[in-house]
Amino acid sequence: MPTDIKSLTREELEAQFVTWEQPIYRVKQLMDWLYVHRVTNWDAMTNLPKGLREKLRHDFSLGTLEMFRKQGSRDATQKFLWRLEDHSLVESVLIPANPSLYGEASDRHTLCVSTQVGCAYGCKFCASGLDGWKRNLLPHEIVEQVMGVERWSLEQSRVQSPESRVVEGGQSPIVSGAMDAGHAPRTTHHVPRNPGHAFPSERLVDNLVIMGMGEPLANYDNLLKALRLLNSPWGGRIGARKITVSTSGLAPQIRKLADEPEQFSLAISLHGATDAVREKIMPVNRKYPLKELTAALDYYQSKRARMITCEYILIAGVNDSLEQVRPLAGLAHRLNAKVNLIPYNKVEDLPWARPTEEVCESFLAALKSQKVVATLRREKGHDIDAACGQLRLKTEKQLAASAAGVRSEP
Ligand code: SAH
Ligand code: SF4
Numbered sequence: 247m248p249t250d251i252k253s254l255t256r257e258e259l260e261a262q263f264v265t266w267e268q269p270i271y272r273v274k275q276l277m278d279w280l281y282v283h284r285v286t287n288w289d290a291m292t293n294l295p296k297g298l299r300e301k302l303r304h305d306f307s308l309g310t311l312e313m314f315r316k317q318g319s320r321d322a323t324q325k326f327l328w329r330l331e332d333h334s335l336v337e338s339v340l341i342p343a344n345p346s347l348y349g350e351a352s353d354r355h356t357l358c359v360s361t362q363v364g365c366a367y368g369c370k371f372c373a374s375g376l377d378g379w380k381r382n383l384l385p386h387e388i389v390e391q392v393m394g395v396e397r398w399s400l401e402q403s404r405v406q407s408p409e410s411r412v413v414e415g416g417q418s419p420i421v422s423g424a425m426d427a428g429h430a431p432r433t434t435h436h437v438p439r440n441p442g443h444a445f446p447s448e449r450l451v452d453n454l455v456i457m458g459m460g461e462p463l464a465n466y467d468n469l470l471k472a473l474r475l476l477n478s479p480w481g482g483r484i485g486a487r488k489i490t491v492s493t494s495g496l497a498p499q500i501r502k503l504a505d506e507p508e509q510f511s512l513a514i515s516l517h518g519a520t521d522a523v524r525e526k527i528m529p530v531n532r533k534y535p536l537k538e539l540t541a542a543l544d545y546y547q548s549k550r551a552r553m554i555t556c557e558y559i560l561i562a563g564v565n566d567s568l569e570q571v572r573p574l575a576g577l578a579h580r581l582n583a584k585v586n587l588i589p590y591n592k593v594e595d596l597p598w599a600r601p602t603e604e605v606c607e608s609f610l611a612a613l614k615s616q617k618v619v620a621t622l623r624r625e626k627g628h629d630i631d632a633a634c635g636q637l638r639l640k641t642e643k644q645l646a647a648s649a650a651g652v653r654s655e656p
Contacts, residue, residue: 247331251306252280252386252393255471256480268298274480276302281481284393286310311390313398315641326395327637330387334380335638336360336459338391340399340451356453359391361469362460367494369515370527371561373593373639374459382465388472391458392482396450454484457492457513459638463499470506477508486510492557497534497542504546512546513555514539514583519574523565536577543581553619554583560609561590562601568612575616584619594640 254262259273272294279291288299288308302308311328314335318324324340339358365372366379454476456462462469473489476482490511493500503510518524524531534542543554556578560566578585587610590600601609606622613620 248307250309250386252389253384255474256478277480284397311394325637334363337637340395354453355450356455357395357451358455358457360458360460361462361465365460367461367530371598382468385468385471389475392451399450454489461494462491463493463496466499494530495534495539497538500542501545504549513557516556517559518565519570519577556583556585558585559588559590560601560606562599566601566605571612575618578618587622
């Protein structure tokens with residue numbers, strides 16, 4: 247399999263163009279086609295000489311992700327389930343600006359992307375790790391989640407009546423939307439494989455959170471390559487500070503990230519303010535207990551002098567007691583961190599539950615009374631907002647069930 251062109255950094259492209267005796271400004275032209283115009287075929291790159299296009303076509307692939315399923319209505323949170331070349335499924339979630347979640351209000355769009363197929367870290371509450379880890383995503387598979395969503399969005403804005411554009415023929419029964427009951431309006435849209443050259447260059451996604459399926463810091467090199475491409479002024483042009491990497495707490499990689507020149511933002515999935523609580527739900531805590539994690543975060547802070555974010559899912563009866571507030575406040579102050587409280591999203595087959603609204607509100611109030619900068623995610627009833635991994639899990643189950651159904655037929 248040839249390498250995908252979107253897995254090459256600018257420096258790698260430049261080295262390639264030098265061997266081909268091509269002028270370097272051609273790299274800029276190529277990157278414009280890939281990351282600004284988001285074209286999906288070589289022939290659309292009209293200002294590149296034909297000979298160069300042929301070399302590129304010969305040596306590299308130019309892949310897109312297949313949109314296998316989509317949930318959500320226009321102008322609200324949208325979940326995308328992508329099918330990769332090897333038929334693995336991964337998710338991205340597009341979230342319109344939400345001041346209580348990721349900062350100041352604006353017309354921003356945040357995209358949550360996946361970095362692995364499955365996850366090896368097995369947090370007890372999470373759907374992503376339920377089937378274990380399958381593989382790391384390649385850089386272009388991370389980058390293409392952004393490009394694919396933006397192509398979809400542009401296609402939507404061109405179509406007057408999205409409801410009239412249901413489903414391309416010949417796809418899986420799941421794509422036909424039959425299993426999407428309960429979420430309205432629910433249509434599955436076909437993004438043209440070859441949208442060509444007429445794309446406007448504005449970025450829809452100006453805020454990126456690496457909080458989808460997988461542990462990003464366990465796929466460090468591919469992640470960094472993808473983030474550099476998305477951040478580069480010749481590539482995606484998304485500001486480094488607008489890119490937040492979320493980790494369950496891989497201490498050595500946090501230190502490594504601190505040493506990188508880019509100012510990527512960092513979020514820690516804390517979910518427990520003591521080892522006793524954290525260990526119950528996050529096996530990674532045994533490898534990197536809080537002492538080690540906080541030392542790595544101190545190092546990160548010493549290199550960055552910026553606030554980090556601690557994500558804290560509130561799970562009924564596990565970490566929502568007011569006893570957790572004092573140690574959590576202590577950690578937040580020590581780490582110069584703000585705390586995002588997130589009521590747990592129920593995962594089918596798992597025993598955990600979301601606390602009542604009153605419990606969540608009093609946890610928030612108690613944190614604030616300790617002078618912690620804290621927010622509580624308040625949207626309700628949107629199972630679509632659930633963390634990544636659930637749509638994939640549901641779809642895998644449905645596919646397995648329908649395959650079993652097919653086999654059992656005479
Ligand atoms: N592996 C990384 C990034 C992906 S998980 C990490 O753990 O940080 C992204 C976030 O979703 C994490 O904070 C994770 O704890 C949270 N999450 C997982 N399952 C959830 C659920 N059912 N409800 C709410 N948040 C969940
Ligand atoms: Fe993996 Fe993050 Fe889910 Fe834990 S919370 S299983 S690290 S994706």
